[in-house]
Amino acid sequence: MNRNSTPFVFFLLVxxxxxxxxxxxxxxxxxxxxxxxxxxxxxxxxASVFLVLFVSHGQGxxxxxxxxxxxxxxxxxxxxxxxxxxFFFKGLxxxxxxxxxxxxxxxxxxxxxxxxxxxxxxxxxxxxFGTLLSLCGVAxxxxxxxxxxxxxxxxxxxxxxxxxxxxxxxxxxxxxxxAMKHLSPPVAVMWSCLFGSAFLFFPALHTGLxxxxxxxxxxxxxxILYLGVLATGLSYAWYYKGIQAIxxxxxxxxxxxxxxxxxxxxxxxxxxxxxxxxxxxGCMVIAGVVLTNRT
Numbered sequence: 001m002n003r004n005s006t007p008f009v010f011f012l013l014v015x016x017x018x019x020x021x022x023x024x025x026x027x028x029x030x031x032x033x034x035x036x037x038x039x040x041x042x043x044x045x046x047a048s049v050f051l052v053l054f055v056s057h058g059q060g061x062x063x064x065x066x067x068x069x070x071x072x073x074x075x076x077x078x079x080x081x082x083x084x085x086x087f088f089f090k091g092l093x094x095x096x097x098x099x100x101x102x103x104x105x106x107x108x109x110x111x112x113x114x115x116x117x118x119x120x121x122x123x124x125x126x127x128x129f130g131t132l133l134s135l136c137g138v139a140x141x142x143x144x145x146x147x148x149x150x151x152x153x154x155x156x157x158x159x160x161x162x163x164x165x166x167x168x169x170x171x172x173x174x175x176x177x178x179a180m181k182h183l184s185p186p187v188a189v190m191w192s193c194l195f196g197s198a199f200l201f202f203p204a205l206h207t208g209l210x211x212x213x214x215x216x217x218x219x220x221x222x223x224i225l226y227l228g229v230l231a232t233g234l235s236y237a238w239y240y241k242g243i244q245a246i247x248x249x250x251x252x253x254x255x256x257x258x259x260x261x262x263x264x265x266x267x268x269x270x271x272x273x274x275x276x277x278x279x280x281x282g283c284m285v286i287a288g289v290v291l292t293n294r295t
Contacts, residue, residue, distance in 0.1 A: 021261025046228030080172030081196020094158025134288025145277030
């Protein structure tokens, strides 16, 4: 098979989405075995090592960063690594993997909505309808099919933490707009992981990193390497290869497969039930994302 062919690129993108869908299963397993900050640091430290080697090899040396761009990379590390990963692992201590993945699936809608407000991007009736449809789908997931329960009982702790993932990644994505003007995507991701790992190290050390490392099982290390090397380092490289080959709009559509893979893997590997409210809410979220991101 010609590795530059469109079918091969599609295969890489589908494989990338499967890896990203599997993060929720691996994260759920790891969240029950070690502290959120320890899991976060170990994930992104392993990702940083891989990305430094990968990017350095691709660019013929370690890509340095100027003092002027360092604050941009630090912001990406603080939001997309430190905050997102803490909400990710802490939320998965309380929420199921499939449920969390469906909540996070509304991130593209949040990014589009805030981009319209902050950057005056065009936001017509179809995109408005898609935004409302996706948010209604999240409400269906959060309320187990009865949105009125949100008014009576509010949002659960686990769901609230996963909503923190949505806020953190939205901030990371919007902050990345300015960073990507001066840094290539792989370099920006590498530096965000380096800064994020640095931010995580001392808090993780304070909350039991050494103890968590000492008692980590082979399963735990397998999850860490999966999250750091496969689902962060390697999959980002494949995703950017897809963007280069078929463009960001066509590549971005594949992200809608992530919650589908997450639900499938959570059901097969963790025995999580595929409730009707999850399926209905998930379809609404994905349909809303597609409408919101129509060109």
